[in-house]
Amino acid sequence: MEVKVQIVNAFVDGDHGGNPAGVVLDADSLTSEQKLQIAAQVGLSETAFVSRSALADFKLDFFTPAKQIPHCGHATIATFSYLQSLGRIPSAHTSKETIDGSRQIWMRGEQAFMEQKPPQYQSVPELEERIFQSLGISKDDLIEGKSPIVVNTGNSFLIIPLQNQHILRELKPQLAEIESISQQLHLIGFYPFSLQTQRAQRDATTRMFGPLYGIPEESATGMAAGPLACYMHDIMSIKKDSYLIEQGYLMNPPSPSLITVELEKNEGAIQKLMAGGKGIVMQQKTVVL
Missing domain, CATH: 3.10.310.10 (Diaminopimelate Epimerase; Chain A, domain 1)
Incomplete structure (x- = not known):
């Protein structure tokens, strides 16, 4: 099986630098073991896998090369920036489901903002x-x-x-x-x-x-x-x-x-x-x- 992975630099300063994350769309059929294998082959700190969600606009699973984690900031920004470029964001106020619950996402032009909890x-x-x-x-x-x-x-x-x-x-x-x-x-x-x-x-x-x-x-x-x-x-x-x-x-x-x-x-x-x-x-x- 071949899986396409987009490499997206998130949090770029201007148009340079940033933190690269892998983004895999339409990942509904992938198992957790397969996602971990993909993340390990991609070799970046995190890879995001995007699936359908009944609770939010998108479901995101985040994997490092070693394990799954509940949230990832730069992979979230990478994912929603890429989805925005494809015209797949339904509105400026959108959302993600993760293994730790749902979070709001705001789009402002080219920028994506993710919700975090009170400290x-x-x-x-x-x-x-x-x-x-x-x-x-x-x-x-x-x-x-x-x-x-x-x-x-x-x-x-x-x-x-x-x-x-x-x-x-x-x-x-x-x-x-x-x-x-x-x-x-x-x-x-x-x-x-x-x-x-x-x-x-x-x-x-x-x-x-x-x-x-x-x-x-x-x-x-x-x-x-x-x-x-x-x-x-x-x-x-x-x-x-x-x-x-x-x-x-x-x-x-x-x-x-x-x-x-x-x-x-x-x-x-x-x-x-x-x-x-x-x-x-x-x-x-x-x-x-």
Whole structure:
């Protein structure tokens, strides 16, 4: 059996960079085992499989080369950008069904925005020294008065506030230890950040390490940018309605990405959030099962 896979770069910054995801349309007949085989052959951090849904406009299943995950930000943006280019989006307010429930998707021109849940926070003081050692940093490298915190808006990420971009660039990730901590805390990965940015009028520069899911480093992570925006709003008191998050600039080689996060609040409390960006189709691959 031959399966066509579109490679779509999501969260591109302008028309460049971004994070590539595989997108397979009309995947109703594929089994979970076949989807995992396809994702492994595609070899990207995530591949999305699109099927019919009785609950939403589309059903999406997300697979890394190693396992299925509940949500994936950049693969969602890649999928809906591609569907939009084919004229298959029924309206500007559309939706996806996942194994963890249904979520709203908003289309704004070339950009797609995905719904995330209100944030949940978990402090992890007992693991701080292990966290620091896993990145080759010390407590002195953190923003003064701030600590790493697990934030969940659908998936859990460890948000790590660093003083400057130099420290972020020079991190020495010990992937085996990051994987061990991620397994213990049920994380997708670590999301260290700096408030220093590559370009003006942006709010943070980030990196993402997700070895538990076969991702040594990722260039754009929409499901992590949401938790970071909530952390900046609630923990750092940077009160805004919209945040611009850079990622991928500090990778080798760089793959610049830009994620927009918009918060919906009631009396100052975050009720939900939308994370979005633009996707561009780069190529098509054929996988043989």
